[in-house]
Amino acid sequence: MKILVAVKRVVDYAVKVRVKPDRTGVETANVKMSMNPFCEIAVEEALRLREAGAAAEVVAATIGPAQSADTLRTALAMGADRAVHVLHDADPARPLLPLAVAKILRAVALEEKPGLVILGKQEVECPEFGVAWPAYQNAFRYYTRMTCWFLEFWICNCSLGISTDLRLNQPRYATLPNIMKAKSKVIKKITPQELNVDIRSDLEVVEVNEPPKRKAGVILSSVDELLDKLKTEARVL
Amino acid sequence: MPYQFRIAAARRCVLTTPLNSQRGRNYATRSSSSPASLPASRRSPQVETMSRRAAERLLRRLGPLAVEPPARVQKRTFSTTATHIQRNPAYSVLNSDDVSYFKSILGDSGVVQDEDRVAVANVDWMGKYRGASQLLLLPKSTTEVSKILSYCNSRRLAVVPQGGNTGLVGGSVPVYDEVIVSLVGMDKIISFDNVNGILTCEAGCVLENLSTFVENEGFIMPLDLGAKGSCHIGGNISTNAGGLRFIRYGSLHGNVLGLEVVLANGTVLDMLSTLRKDNTGYDLKHLFIARRNLGEILSAFEFMDHHCIDLAMKHLEGVQNPLPASPYKFYVLIETTGSDESYDKAKLEAFLLRSMEDGLVADGVIAQDISQASNFWRIREGISEASVKVGAVYKYDLSIPVEKLYDIVEEMRIRVEVLGYGHLGDGNLHLNILSSKYDESVLAQIEPFVYEWTSAQRGSISAEHGLGLMKAEKIHYSKSPEAVSLSMVS
Numbered sequence: 211m212k213i214l215v216a217v218k219r220v221v222d223y224a225v226k227v228r229v230k231p232d233r234t235g236v237e238t239a240n241v242k243m244s245m246n247p248f249c250e251i252a253v254e255e256a257l258r259l260r261e262a263g264a265a266a267e268v269v270a271a272t273i274g275p276a277q278s279a280d281t282l283r284t285a286l287a288m289g290a291d292r293a294v295h296v297l298h299d300a301d302p303a304r305p306l307l308p309l310a311v312a313k314i315l316r317a318v319a320l321e322e323k324p325g326l327v328i329l330g331k332q333e334v335e336c337p338e339f340g341v342a343w344p345a346y347q348n349a350f351r352y353y354t355r356m357t358c359w360f361l362e363f364w365i366c367n368c369s370l371g372i373s374t375d376l377r378l379n380q381p382r383y384a385t386l387p388n389i390m391k392a393k394s395k396v397i398k399k400i401t402p403q404e405l406n407v408d409i410r411s412d413l414e415v416v417e418v419n420e421p422p423k424r425k426a427g428v429i430l431s432s433v434d435e436l437l438d439k440l441k442t443e444a445r446v447l
Numbered sequence: 448m449p450y451q452f453r454i455a456a457a458r459r460c461v462l463t464t465p466l467n468s469q470r471g472r473n474y475a476t477r478s479s480s481s482p483a484s485l486p487a488s489r490r491s492p493q494v495e496t497m498s499r500r501a502a503e504r505l506l507r508r509l510g511p512l513a514v515e516p517p518a519r520v521q522k523r524t525f526s527t528t529a530t531h532i533q534r535n536p537a538y539s540v541l542n543s544d545d546v547s548y549f550k551s552i553l554g555d556s557g558v559v560q561d562e563d564r565v566a567v568a569n570v571d572w573m574g575k576y577r578g579a580s581q582l583l584l585l586p587k588s589t590t591e592v593s594k595i596l597s598y599c600n601s602r603r604l605a606v607v608p609q610g611g612n613t614g615l616v617g618g619s620v621p622v623y624d625e626v627i628v629s630l631v632g633m634d635k636i637i638s639f640d641n642v643n644g645i646l647t648c649e650a651g652c653v654l655e656n657l658s659t660f661v662e663n664e665g666f667i668m669p670l671d672l673g674a675k676g677s678c679h680i681g682g683n684i685s686t687n688a689g690g691l692r693f694i695r696y697g698s699l700h701g702n703v704l705g706l707e708v709v710l711a712n713g714t715v716l717d718m719l720s721t722l723r724k725d726n727t728g729y730d731l732k733h734l735f736i737a738r739r740n741l742g743e744i745l746s747a748f749e750f751m752d753h754h755c756i757d758l759a760m761k762h763l764e765g766v767q768n769p770l771p772a773s774p775y776k777f778y779v780l781i782e783t784t785g786s787d788e789s790y791d792k793a794k795l796e797a798f799l800l801r802s803m804e805d806g807l808v809a810d811g812v813i814a815q816d817i818s819q820a821s822n823f824w825r826i827r828e829g830i831s832e833a834s835v836k837v838g839a840v841y842k843y844d845l846s847i848p849v850e851k852l853y854d855i856v857e858e859m860r861i862r863v864e865v866l867g868y869g870h871l872g873d874g875n876l877h878l879n880i881l882s883s884k885y886d887e888s889v890l891a892q893i894e895p896f897v898y899e900w901t902s903a904q905r906g907s908i909s910a911e912h913g914l915g916l917m918k919a920e921k922i923h924y925s926k927s928p929e930a931v932s933l934s935m936v937s
Contacts, residue, residue: 222816222817222818223816223818224816224817224818224821225817242788242816242817244815244816244817245815245816247816247818280789284815287813287815380767383769383812383813383814383815383819384812384813384815385770385810385811385812386799386800386803386808386810386811386812386813387803387810389796389800389813390800390803
């Protein structure tokens, strides 16, 4: 059985994310980029399944600019067998929507024909764009849905899809011998046009702002004061 | 030339190991330091730390209280290791008038007599040295420090300055009943020049806070230690700390541009503004020494033996062994810092792969993101912490020629349980002997063998920890008597 794992290159989650001064997006120049931590867990899970004998091959896939190949190399260095790189230069004003991501992944899956697809539950940069799954589900017309600890299963058509959450496993480090081997592993490059996927986006990002700073809490002296504040300041009563 | 000798000695006195056996000497510092900026290829030029005239003034002003030749009278039976220094009767004993005077300068909050708090300040980080002080003072400004010291000078009260109290040689805690002057209240960052990369701050700033502050501005502190969460920059400078980035940024001699110092008699010596390039050229660092391969991007090269790794795995929380496959005898942690990530990564991988092909390296892992890198550092920095959990630790910090570095560990392993790790890039071994408790019989197995062995290799018995109380009398293993007498201030 083949396992397809989708990974994404994001701002390293230990880095403090900043908004660009012109407010068109998040600062990504000269910032450390790494594999999304949820995706690392997904890759680790796929590798463990292969080591347990449940799968024969692990294929990593990503959608992104040329630098995303680094993330694929990391997945290969962890132990994946092959990789697929869908080249797409992201325009910050018109980001790739979950539906487009789902369509691309579907096209890749139809070509690769895996028995299992594993994704990270969400990405750290834009969690609201997080899971491509809802769209993916619709694309595959799921029949049943079971939820268990840290995993959700969708039985979809031919493939089983799993999304992975934190603490499912501890991702392994990339060892030197594996890094050496990864250099000779194949990364197939394709474009969305070759996959016949329409990725036009209906949304345009107008402005990106930091969330408002959390205001300090206030210690109140009586219930009357609380009621007063709820009425006049918070306006919830 | 004798004149130049005095300068070298003066610097060593003030900036390297001030807390020698000279117990009466005390001062607090406000310091400005110049961290190297990122991209690391552009670094600001390092300048002299003290002008010649300032050094001479310092020598003359450190009056009679500065010298206390240790008198070998009796061994103290104490929970600490042997200290042969007897309390000098020339020092006065604290009385209530003194306490009220201090309260008038510092306010009630600045004078601590509460037993529990004073007890904590009396013991060093390893629990090896315990003083008997009854008073802890918390000044908040240079003027307050100056007033404290001038008063103590006139009353002949012994004083010990204390920073983060993370020293490993008993230099930060009282020997007897000295008044503890803690700089924990002087933790303000005064200014930061983010064009030249010059930080001016008070001596009580915690190193980790300074690191976070300058990193936010895109700079990096030139030193990093395992104790960074607690140690103060004032303490680092006064002991010329080495640490994990020494290999890249050099010693603090080259990174400290100026100091404001309070002398033992309370005089404030402002050397923050008198800094110019000194024409003796003694401390000018040669920044661009040609090195092989990773030289220009290498920022740390640490080694540890498998005993250290086992200990760290057993006693530290939240760490996983990066190389669980087979236990190796030695592990090395390498860090590079540079301006171009992909270039550095390629270089590091090429270096490591070549080392594997040549058979120098058996296996390795490369951290793929910041959190993996922090995990690696947690293991290395946590060895000290883990060793303290076992029981008592005897720590030795030796500078030894690299080819013979591990021989002493193997020799000691025959007699005691020992850990060897350290800054391989600087030839600095941290020899740690573990024992269930501090015990004279264990000590006898270690000393003076370790010092004699190091001396025979022409190494240093204190590479970066300082002499403190622990090695105050051992300086002769690494310095000739003539050099020692020049170091002693007249």
